[in-house]
Amino acid sequence: MTKYHPLSELFKARLREFVREPETIFWVYAFPVLLAIGLGIAFRNRPAERVFVDVQQHVSAEEVAKSLRSKPDFVVAIHSKPECLDRLRLGKSALVVIPGDPYTFLFDPTRPESVLARQQVDDALQRAAGRKDPLPTADRHITEPGTRYIDFLIPGLLGMNLLAGSMWGVGYVIVDMRVRKLLKRFAATPMKRSHFLWSALGGRMAFMIPEVVVILGTGVLLFGFPIRGNIFAILFLSLLGAASFAGLGLLVACRAQKVETVSGLMNLIMMPMWLLSGVFFSPERFPDILQPFIKILPLTHFNYALRAVILEGASLSSQFWRLALIAAWGGISYFFTLRWFRWN
Amino acid sequence: MKSSSPAEPVISCRGLHKQYTGRGGSVNAVNGLDLEIRRGECFGLLGPNGAGKTTTIEIFEGLLRPTSGDVEVLGMRWGDNDNELRQRIGISLQETRFTERLTVIETLVLFRSFYRNGKNPADVMDAVGLREKAKSWIGKLSGGQRQRLAVACALVGDPSLLFLDEPTTGLDPQSRRQLWDVIRRLQQEGCTVLLTTHYMDEAERLCNRLAVIDHGKVIAMGSPGELISGLGGEHMIEFALANGTGALDDLFAGLPSVKEVRSDVNGIALTVSEPHIAIPALLGRLQSQKLELARLSTRQASLEDVFVGLTGRHLRDDEISSTE
Numbered sequence: 001m002t003k004y005h006p007l008s009e010l011f012k013a014r015l016r017e018f019v020r021e022p023e024t025i026f027w028v029y030a031f032p033v034l035l036a037i038g039l040g041i042a043f044r045n046r047p048a049e050r051v052f053v054d055v056q057q058h059v060s061a062e063e064v065a066k067s068l069r070s071k072p073d074f075v076v077a078i079h080s081k082p083e084c085l086d087r088l089r090l091g092k093s094a095l096v097v098i099p100g101d102p103y104t105f106l107f108d109p110t111r112p113e114s115v116l117a118r119q120q121v122d123d124a125l126q127r128a129a130g131r132k133d134p135l136p137t138a139d140r141h142i143t144e145p146g147t148r149y150i151d152f153l154i155p156g157l158l159g160m161n162l163l164a165g166s167m168w169g170v171g172y173v174i175v176d177m178r179v180r181k182l183l184k185r186f187a188a189t190p191m192k193r194s195h196f197l198w199s200a201l202g203g204r205m206a207f208m209i210p211e212v213v214v215i216l217g218t219g220v221l222l223f224g225f226p227i228r229g230n231i232f233a234i235l236f237l238s239l240l241g242a243a244s245f246a247g248l249g250l251l252v253a254c255r256a257q258k259v260e261t262v263s264g265l266m267n268l269i270m271m272p273m274w275l276l277s278g279v280f281f282s283p284e285r286f287p288d289i290l291q292p293f294i295k296i297l298p299l300t301h302f303n304y305a306l307r308a309v310i311l312e313g314a315s316l317s318s319q320f321w322r323l324a325l326i327a328a329w330g331g332i333s334y335f336f337t338l339r340w341f342r343w344n
Numbered sequence: 345m346k347s348s349s350p351a352e353p354v355i356s357c358r359g360l361h362k363q364y365t366g367r368g369g370s371v372n373a374v375n376g377l378d379l380e381i382r383r384g385e386c387f388g389l390l391g392p393n394g395a396g397k398t399t400t401i402e403i404f405e406g407l408l409r410p411t412s413g414d415v416e417v418l419g420m421r422w423g424d425n426d427n428e429l430r431q432r433i434g435i436s437l438q439e440t441r442f443t444e445r446l447t448v449i450e451t452l453v454l455f456r457s458f459y460r461n462g463k464n465p466a467d468v469m470d471a472v473g474l475r476e477k478a479k480s481w482i483g484k485l486s487g488g489q490r491q492r493l494a495v496a497c498a499l500v501g502d503p504s505l506l507f508l509d510e511p512t513t514g515l516d517p518q519s520r521r522q523l524w525d526v527i528r529r530l531q532q533e534g535c536t537v538l539l540t541t542h543y544m545d546e547a548e549r550l551c552n553r554l555a556v557i558d559h560g561k562v563i564a565m566g567s568p569g570e571l572i573s574g575l576g577g578e579h580m581i582e583f584a585l586a587n588g589t590g591a592l593d594d595l596f597a598g599l600p601s602v603k604e605v606r607s608d609v610n611g612i613a614l615t616v617s618e619p620h621i622a623i624p625a626l627l628g629r630l631q632s633q634k635l636e637l638a639r640l641s642t643r644q645a646s647l648e649d650v651f652v653g654l655t656g657r658h659l660r661d662d663e664i665s666s667t668e
């Protein structure tokens with residue numbers, strides 16, 4: 001008679017369950033790709049920002065407007081004083097120019113585009129008045145692969161997806177089994193508890209590889225995303241990240257008796273990391289007070305390490321401390337999972 | 345290894361207590377329970393909702409720890425060599441939802457893989473009549489087929505002791521009878537079966553012996569025949585009066601062959617040993633009291649009557665209305 005090995009049967013069951021569920025396939029593979037495409041297009045070849053400038057009615061208003069219109073980025077209109085104020089408040093214009101002596105710029109200094117507009121309008125007016133710049137300067141725009149927003153985004157999306165996939169694919173799945181009393185049913189058999197946990201982890205590792213391929217592949221094929229690092233280093237890093245995040249998934253699943261509880265716990269863990277850990281923009285943008293917190297989150301270090309390895313071709317050993325921190329999160333999670341896990 | 349002496353009980357428990365403490369105070373789900381289950385028998389735990397059947401069976405299964413009391417299963421105790429015990433018992437929980445996107449055969453192979461020795465999953469499918477559903481997803485099975493799958497998962501490790509918690513609840517009569525056949529065949533193969541139910545007909549037909557449980561205690565134990573004859577009479581006369589029932593119980597208590605009188609909203613029930621004596625006497629009494637009869641019927645006494653006799657309540661809440 002055929003001998004069945006429990007670990008491989010549990011693993012096969014997990015794989016079958018996963019591939020037979022079209023919804024999860026969508027969320028794990030299609031959703032990040034659509035997000036990459038959407039954001040990639042939104043931030044690609046952005047036309048030069050147009051600057052809306054109003055000139056307050058005045059005898060020389062027409063003249064001022066004419067000299068500003070010579071620059072193609074400016075959209076210039078002349079309005080009465082109250083109209084100008086209203087339009088500024090409503091954000092329809094970034095800046096109001098009040099001709100006179102001196103020329104006055106009316107704007108809100110906390111609006112970045114207003115500050116920018118003030119600089120540019122001032123420049124244009126000074127030049128029109130005959131200013132000669134003593135230092136000749138020139139602009140060159142960088143849009144080559146490796147420095148664009150999409151290049152920043154793709155590794156971040158991969159990090160986000162590995163975290164979400166591990167949390168849902170391990171945490172949610174296990175709590176769902178507990179709700180269905182299937183965990184209790186398993187516990188009533190001679191099944192080794194470790195086999196069950198290994199199969200959950202093994203399943204997660206198996207689904208992770210296509211995730212990496214699909215997300216990075218989309219970047220390479222659609223956006224010319226540059227992969228400068230060693231492919232095995234990237235895979236190793238992804239494996240480490242997914243395993244560590246799976247530990248977090250197990251941890252939230254330890255005791256939760258309802259899928260609502262575990263969904264809440266997972267969001268509590270994932271949301272701050274998606275926001276703070278440098279998925280969509282650099283974590284350095286957040287205030288100093290948040291930095292110590294940001295620096296202990298595993299996804300922060302995962303994203304930094306992944307960007308370094310992929311975009312700069314950094315070696316894994318150069319990322320040692322980041323890897324160690326990610327591994328420590330995983331280790332601590334597994335330790336407490338083994339102590340706290342409930343089968344019924 | 346087990347000794348094969350037939351006298352040695354497969355399960356024995358003494359002074360079993362299980363207390364749940366929660367926000368609303370504590371519940372004594374099992375409250376001093378003594379049981380002995382013999383090798384090869386089909387033993388039933390019969391009781392209403394909340395009687396403590398599931399709690400008791402899950403303590404035997406090693407899934408719950410008793411608050412106090414002593415339990416021995418197959419000559420072993422939980423906590424000593426649990427894996428060995430688990431290799432030899434089969435379990436069907438009151439409520440398990442198997443993974444919907446696995447097929448019947450995949451699920452059985454999975455459960456088979458947990459056991460050192462066991463049955464061929466295909467044979468088990470035959471035994472419970474799920475052969476033609478082998479490749480169907482569990483999500484596509486009917487309720488009865490899922491129950492049979494649960495029993496199949498309990499069988500696939502070739503257990504010598506089988507626990508079935510309400511295996512037929514919610515099934516139509518046809519599916520219930522099919523499951524009964526499966527259980528009888530197992531018993532013939534030498535398997536000891538412990539099942540819980542709140543269907544008295546199921547207990548009567550399937551069980552060699554049973555314990556009637558209420559509020560966590562055994563209130564009666566024996567074979568179905570013994571329990572019924574314990575009523576003093578094996579027949580029931582049920583009747584109703586045209587102008588309603590008053591406090592008339594005393595009127596009929598003294599009639600010849602009448603052992604017990606009970607009345608409820610549906611009418612009056614007499615437990616009698618010899619209906620051919622009791623009925624003429626009853627009719628005579630009604631006539632002399634100028635009471636008019638609306639309905640009269642007789643039937644064999646059942647375990648339901650045993651339960652009502654012991655507790656004054658019905659096994660299931662819907663029982664009162666379903667007698668009409």
Ligand SMILES: Nc1ncnc2c1ncn2[C@@H]1O[C@H](COP(=O)(O)OP(=O)(O)OP(=O)(O)O)[C@@H](O)[C@H]1O
Pocket residue numbers: 364365366371372373391392393394395396397398399400438542
């Ligand atoms: N986990 C628990 N926490 C608190 N009380 C519980 C728990 N499980 C069961 N009980 C209580 O213990 C008592 C016995 O429950 P049990 O499930 O053993 O009854 P049962 O005889 O199996 O009933 P049913 O026929 O409805 O399945 C009930 O009063 C129930 O409310």
Ligand SMILES: [Mg+2]
Pocket residue numbers: 397398399438509510
């Ligand atoms: Mg129960």
